[in-house]
Amino acid sequence: MSAFDKLMAIRGLPLPDKDEVSITGSDPVLNTHFRLASNSIGGYCWYWGCGQRSLGIENGSKAINCH
Amino acid sequence: MGQRQSIAIDAVAATAALKSKNYFQAKNANGVFENVTDASHEANRGLTGIFQTKDGRWLLPHFGLDHLRRRMLDLLQADANPNSIAKAVAKWDALDLENAIDEARVCGGMIRTNDEWLQEPHGKILAAKPVVEIIKIGDSEPEPMPAGDRPLSGIRALDLTRILAGPITGRTLAEHGADVLMVSAPHLPQVWSYVADTSHGKRSCYLDLRDESEKQTLLDLVKTADVFSQGYRPDKINQMGLGPEELADIRPGLVYVSINCYGADGPFSHRGGWEQIAQIMTGIAAEGVQSSSGYKPKTLPAAANDYITGYLGAFGALLALARRAREGGSYHVRVSLCQTGMMIYEQGKVSALPENLNLGISDVESLCIESDSHLGRIKHLAPVLSLSETRPYWALPTPKMGSNGPSWLG
Numbered sequence: 222m223s224a225f226d227k228l229m230a231i232r233g234l235p236l237p238d239k240d241e242v243s244i245t246g247s248d249p250v251l252n253t254h255f256r257l258a259s260n261s262i263g264g265y266c267w268y269w270g271c272g273q274r275s276l277g278i279e280n281g282s283k284a285i286n287c288h
Numbered sequence: 289m290g291q292r293q294s295i296a297i298d299a300v301a302a303t304a305a306l307k308s309k310n311y312f313q314a315k316n317a318n319g320v321f322e323n324v325t326d327a328s329h330e331a332n333r334g335l336t337g338i339f340q341t342k343d344g345r346w347l348l349p350h351f352g353l354d355h356l357r358r359r360m361l362d363l364l365q366a367d368a369n370p371n372s373i374a375k376a377v378a379k380w381d382a383l384d385l386e387n388a389i390d391e392a393r394v395c396g397g398m399i400r401t402n403d404e405w406l407q408e409p410h411g412k413i414l415a416a417k418p419v420v421e422i423i424k425i426g427d428s429e430p431e432p433m434p435a436g437d438r439p440l441s442g443i444r445a446l447d448l449t450r451i452l453a454g455p456i457t458g459r460t461l462a463e464h465g466a467d468v469l470m471v472s473a474p475h476l477p478q479v480w481s482y483v484a485d486t487s488h489g490k491r492s493c494y495l496d497l498r499d500e501s502e503k504q505t506l507l508d509l510v511k512t513a514d515v516f517s518q519g520y521r522p523d524k525i526n527q528m529g530l531g532p533e534e535l536a537d538i539r540p541g542l543v544y545v546s547i548n549c550y551g552a553d554g555p556f557s558h559r560g561g562w563e564q565i566a567q568i569m570t571g572i573a574a575e576g577v578q579s580s581s582g583y584k585p586k587t588l589p590a591a592a593n594d595y596i597t598g599y600l601g602a603f604g605a606l607l608a609l610a611r612r613a614r615e616g617g618s619y620h621v622r623v624s625l626c627q628t629g630m631m632i633y634e635q636g637k638v639s640a641l642p643e644n645l646n647l648g649i650s651d652v653e654s655l656c657i658e659s660d661s662h663l664g665r666i667k668h669l670a671p672v673l674s675l676s677e678t679r680p681y682w683a684l685p686t687p688k689m690g691s692n693g694p695s696w697l698g
Contacts, residue, residue: 259299
């Protein structure tokens with residue numbers, strides 16, 4: 222399971238549509254075999270978690286709303 | 289469902305974010321940008337390394353702060369240079385020294401493979417938990433997110449963390465509009481170059497929590513806070529009377545974020561730790577390097593556990609705030625460097641590695657921004673994510689520590 226999928230499972234909501242997410246580039250970026258870029262992007266998944274799906278503008282407020 | 293946003297992120301930028309502190313620069317007397325470093329911390333970092341033990345294992349003693357350096361050198365009966373430390377470590381069996389380090393309340397440990405870590409009682413406990421834990425610890429009425437033009441407008445966060453992972457959680461909340469108030473005190477050790485780069489968008493006040501009246505001032509702030517983040521060892525924060533349940537009693541609906549090295553449960557949970565400790569415990573460092581002189585464990589070229597754990601703390605806080613808005617409740621969010629290290633390890637490795645991948649300052653020039661601060665003109669990494677509707681930014685420059693009062697904006 223990727224870092225992104227693992228964190229999405231914690232969020233408990235479906236994955237975002239592909240056209241709403243743009244990820245460019247890939248590992249390796251630094252001098253290590255570990256996938257630091259992928260993990261860092263996974264760490265940012267809360268933008269997808271409570272972000273992309275739900276960091277919406279609601280009643281004039283860009284409020285967080287996971288559902 | 290509100291209006292949806294599209295999101296863009298680049299692998300180079302996301303990786304640069306794991307070295308953000310390395311890119312912080314201020315103008316010198318000649319008007320030229322140069323790196324800001326903390327000489328004391330750099331000296332301590334120079335001592336922190338991986339050394340072989342008497343039984344042929346490897347061990348990393350950590351010297352990250354002055355008081356830790358003094359205690360570690362006392363324990364080892366060594367001088368403050370790598371050769372002396374190597375000789376001292378070589379007199380110990382690895383686990384004996386790790387236990388002595390634990391008893392001395394300093395930081396360090398034996399390098400373990402990932403298999404060894406997963407056989408440890410502590411590793412087993414962490415492996416059974418999600419990388420971000422969100423635990424309901426009390427009831428409260430639902431609280432809609434405050435109105436505002438940014439995702440976290442109107443959210444108030446108290447940040448009692450230091451060094452890297454914890455401060456990144458607060459900085460990430462500030463990146464989206466939260467009012468983040470750091471609470472520290474002059475007597476608490478800091479790495480000043482880290483403070484400079486982890487405090488964008490925050491304010492800073494001093495409260496000496498050993499003083500009852502100043503502690504009461506903090507508790508008064510808690511009553512009107514939404515998020516409280518701390519990075520103390522679990523036993524320490526409870527001794528201070530600032531545990532999650534106690535604060536949730538004061539402020540029903542509070543989102544309490546704990547950020548530490550080993551997590552809240554298990555035989556190692558009382559231990560302190562750093563980035564390198566998470567790497568040596570979870571098997572990352574044990575992957576090592578083979579050279580003509582043989583095998584040696586190796587740490588990562590970035591503070592990946594620190595930064596990613598910080599992002600995950602913000603992720604957990606946001607999920608908990610959303611749950612509070614929906615159904616009410618107080619929540620304890622728990623993240624740890626070791627959990628993050630286990631996640632990194634689980635993702636596996638790339639097979640091919642080109643040469644000269646180091647992501648120096650010149651490689652990230654286009655990702656940096658300039659701002660004016662108490663340090664003068666500074667240049668540093670900008671938020672690395674693009675959102676189509678709510679551009680992430682820090683509304684305030686990195687503050688001088690203690691320069692604000694213990695109160696909220698607005």
